[in-house]
Amino acid sequence: MADPRGFLKTPRQGAKARPVEERLRDWNEVYPAPGIGHTLLPIIVEQAGRCMDCGIPFCHHGCPLGNLIPEWNDLVWRDDWKVAAERLHATNNFPEFTGRLCPAPCEAACVVAIADDAVTIKNVEVSIIDKAFDEGWVAPLPPERLTDRTVAVIGSGPAGLAVAQQLTRAGHTVAVYERADRAGGLLRYGIPEFKMEKRHLDRRLDQMRAEGTIFRTGVDVGAAITGKELRARYDAVVLAVGSTEGRDLPIPGRELDGIHQAMDYLPQANRSALGEAVPGQLTAEGKHVVIIGGGDTGADCLGTAHRQGAASVTQLEIMPEPPGTRHASTPWPTWPLMLRTSSAHEEGGERVYAVSTVEFTGQDGRVTALRLVDVERTASGFEPVPGTERDLPADLVLLAMGFVGPEKSPLIEQLGVELDGRGNIVRDESFESTVPGVFVAGDAGRGQSLIVWAIAEGRSVAAAVDRKLTGVDRLPSPVSPTDRALAV
Ligand SMILES: Cc1cc2nc3c(=O)[nH]c(=O)nc-3n(C[C@H](O)[C@H](O)[C@H](O)COP(=O)(O)OP(=O)(O)OC[C@H]3O[C@@H](n4cnc5c(N)ncnc54)[C@H](O)[C@@H]3O)c2cc1C
Numbered sequence: 001m002a003d004p005r006g007f008l009k010t011p012r013q014g015a016k017a018r019p020v021e022e023r024l025r026d027w028n029e030v031y032p033a034p035g036i037g038h039t040l041l042p043i044i045v046e047q048a049g050r051c052m053d054c055g056i057p058f059c060h061h062g063c064p065l066g067n068l069i070p071e072w073n074d075l076v077w078r079d080d081w082k083v084a085a086e087r088l089h090a091t092n093n094f095p096e097f098t099g100r101l102c103p104a105p106c107e108a109a110c111v112v113a114i115a116d117d118a119v120t121i122k123n124v125e126v127s128i129i130d131k132a133f134d135e136g137w138v139a140p141l142p143p144e145r146l147t148d149r150t151v152a153v154i155g156s157g158p159a160g161l162a163v164a165q166q167l168t169r170a171g172h173t174v175a176v177y178e179r180a181d182r183a184g185g186l187l188r189y190g191i192p193e194f195k196m197e198k199r200h201l202d203r204r205l206d207q208m209r210a211e212g213t214i215f216r217t218g219v220d221v222g223a224a225i226t227g228k229e230l231r232a233r234y235d236a237v238v239l240a241v242g243s244t245e246g247r248d249l250p251i252p253g254r255e256l257d258g259i260h261q262a263m264d265y266l267p268q269a270n271r272s273a274l275g276e277a278v279p280g281q282l283t284a285e286g287k288h289v290v291i292i293g294g295g296d297t298g299a300d301c302l303g304t305a306h307r308q309g310a311a312s313v314t315q316l317e318i319m320p321e322p323p324g325t326r327h328a329s330t331p332w333p334t335w336p337l338m339l340r341t342s343s344a345h346e347e348g349g350e351r352v353y354a355v356s357t358v359e360f361t362g363q364d365g366r367v368t369a370l371r372l373v374d375v376e377r378t379a380s381g382f383e384p385v386p387g388t389e390r391d392l393p394a395d396l397v398l399l400a401m402g403f404v405g406p407e408k409s410p411l412i413e414q415l416g417v418e419l420d421g422r423g424n425i426v427r428d429e430s431f432e433s434t435v436p437g438v439f440v441a442g443d444a445g446r447g448q449s450l451i452v453w454a455i456a457e458g459r460s461v462a463a464a465v466d467r468k469l470t471g472v473d474r475l476p477s478p479v480s481p482t483d484r485a486l487a488v
């Protein structure tokens, strides 16, 4: 156990964000990495000392990866960062992604949180991995010997990367195919630089290349190479194509210019933030921006629009405003229903709850306003409140209302894999699709989820593929396809 009286004498101290006026002038991470220069590390050590090393560590169960949280908290408290990094990597291929981007269901499940503030698990995690990279402890781990088996992974998001790293290290020859010009999936072109600087991704990709993973970027599988060709060329195929088909809002006026899916906007902003020229870029500069959807994607649009110099930003949400603290319907250790204020929300803009957009109006073919109405939640859905219709001016509308499954690409048809009623690719308990030898990892099978689930699935799919290819159970499998977050 770390410090037996740690949580009694040390209050929680989370990561400290840079001042709003400073961070709005650049694209760098909002939270400076605690490991850099190691100046913040004594605070992290103290915070790790708050861990009680619970007999039943609920933090483990909150995390789909089954991270060994009390073990690394104890190691950090004892200043043994190198072993802490090894224990971290024992369950998570990419702690630098989850340490920055995960909403931390482990902290929601932390036992200290029953009566006090949770241990800062996520901040300890990111500090361990940043220090490990700084110290040069993160070395490539190529396999000792190669099998003669080959695997194609389609998609280079966190799920595809986790599958590829596990299978490469197990000795298989793995090629990752990615449609975009660079690998990373949503980590690269969805999630903004201010949440995770891409240098962290590039550093990990370098490690994977050095281990032997082959990356073929700029290849749209289904067009440049067919599903049939892939099946003939590789012993197994893993579909890790994500769930990026954005939910639309087919209401009057939808055809007007100036209304876009968030994922048409964010990738361009990400490219431009990294210094790339984006001809005809869709930008929020000087515009009244309305974001429809109150989730993560909407918050990323909000932070991006502010950095681009939007005149105003309003975020609309159909659900009522959640309570400020954990709602009784979601008791510890489940993921709490409560108001979440991300770093982007601290930077400005207005959040409007319990409203629905019924029409877009415009002039000369361009959107100029949204017609809104207040709604009340009933047993059958959302009912408009009579007399509450009003107009909200807008020059740019971003749709961030979630995703309805993988894109309907020719690849799905060529392979002949079945989709379920929600548009996700069907898989059995071994993550194998309805076509033998074709496996499914991450959002493509689960629906839009979290990075931590994508990595956990990637590890489990690698175990299933390895078992199929070698007939032996060798790799860890932290989740099954039907596992879900802790719920009441
Ligand atoms: C804007 C946004 C912000 C988010 N923020 C967070 C966050 O802060 N924290 C968090 O935990 N989760 C977040 N998420 C969710 C998280 O990013 C996803 O759950 C995760 O990336 C899923 O990983 P994946 O590997 O399954 O798919 P993806 O990351 O979607 O990767 C799929 C890849 O497959 C490629 N591909 C698809 N079809 C083909 C083809 N035919 N040929 C070749 N390549 C193909 C795509 O180009 C893409 O690169 C966010 C999602 C979005 C959209």
Ligand code: SF4
Pocket (backbone or CB within 6 Å): 050, 051, 052, 053, 054, 056, 057, 058, 059, 060, 069, 070, 073, 109, 110, 111, 112, 119, 121
């Ligand atoms: S639940 Fe919290 S206090 Fe208990 S072991 Fe996990 S991090 Fe430590």
